[in-house]
Amino acid sequence: MKRARPYDREAALDAALNLFWTRGYHATSLKDLEAALDMKPGSIYAAFSSKEALYLAALERYFRQNRDSLRTIGEEAGSPLKALADLMRNVARCSNDDPNCRPCMLIKTLVDVTTDDDEIARYSRQYLDEMRGEFVSLFELAKSKGELPPDADPVRLARRYQSELSALKIEAHCAIDREGLFALAEDLAQQVEQLRVSPGKAKKRAKRSS
């Protein structure tokens, strides 16, 4: 038979990620993966060793993309706090096939996997911890910019924020009514924005420190 051209690892991982994110680890079969990656079993196993290894590679890819995206937001945002609030609003605005309408892949993995999937669970937790660290950095940045009171605790705020963002994505996935989702997202976004000290006070404090 005519041999296919060599596979594109990045494209294969994207396809695998999308499939696992949609169907979960246990409900995704090799048959599904063959179709999505356009590779035959021999090739899949040559390239990725096992279904589990492929899942872990996809998970890492998800984590890196999310972390990088968050860092870009952090670098580009005039107001980190507003950026964080807007991330929540974006969840409510998304359409059904938007990744924002899906639960966080790391959370989905932890809810989905069983005690037989220790390695997968361990990596998911580790990536969740690292994502929390990224949120901490964003809250620290907000604090350093005078957007938060000096006694604000970025670690606590980040933990709360990550939990609530995650909940919001799950609500989006569970397809509660659109209006309800908007209301919930707005509540949570405003809660983030209400953390700030008022702009006048922030400017005065900034002037004093320079």
Place this chain on the structure above:
Amino acid sequence: MKRARPYDREAALDAALNLFWTRGYHATSLKDLEAALDMKPGSIYAAFSSKEALYLAALERYFRQNRDSLRTIGEEAGSPLKALADLMRNVARCSNDDPNCRPCMLIKTLVDVTTDDDEIARYSRQYLDEMRGEFVSLFELAKSKGELPPDADPVRLARRYQSELSALKIEAHCAIDREGLFALAEDLAQQVEQLRVSPGKAKKRAKRSS
């Protein structure tokens, strides 16, 4: 072979619920169910028709138990608001094999199932809606007792509360550090309690309306 004594439907459903809740729909095999229910395939199928039908029966049992438990809380609580806050604190206090440390079964189901599992998803959403209705009733009760301002919106508060309770249970399952979980639970519980109007104002308002 010697025939087993007839199965106990309630006990079977409890065992099935526990197993599906632990392992999820797709990762639970008939072999697992045989062991957990102490029934052979022929009996399982005679009693429950299919794996999916058994899952749906277990889901309904979960929903009924949760709803009844919430209603009991509503009936017995002097302060519905405090009861709601304490539900959150209980999540942080639980040990690892406590059902409170597991994600809500309805949420887990919706995160876990695929597009091939429409019926399961539909029932889960319906039960989630009904649970939300129960939370609405509790917030309405709190309002009628003067625990909430007259302009408080029980529908919005219930939606927010359900989402956050759900998130908290997922955090408990994901095994973030215990201290972090306590802090998060306390944050959320206090947020609920901060909804109240002050007791003095509540008493005055109660006197005026009688």
Place this chain on the structure above:
DNA sequence: AGCTTATTTGAGTGATCACTCAAGTGTGAT
């Protein structure tokens, strides 16, 4: 052009899946 190596294929492996059904056994009625 020929050869070696790398990569892909896809039929096939052994195991497991959800589910079936003929046979065996317990129960209740007569």
Place this chain on the structure above:
DNA sequence: ATCACACTTGAGTGATCACTCAAATAAGCT
């Protein structure tokens, strides 16, 4: 005691699972 019916069993069904490997083909080197 006998019989009919209800209920359980567990070997077996057809399908699918994750994964393998001998064979075929493309690519690169000489």
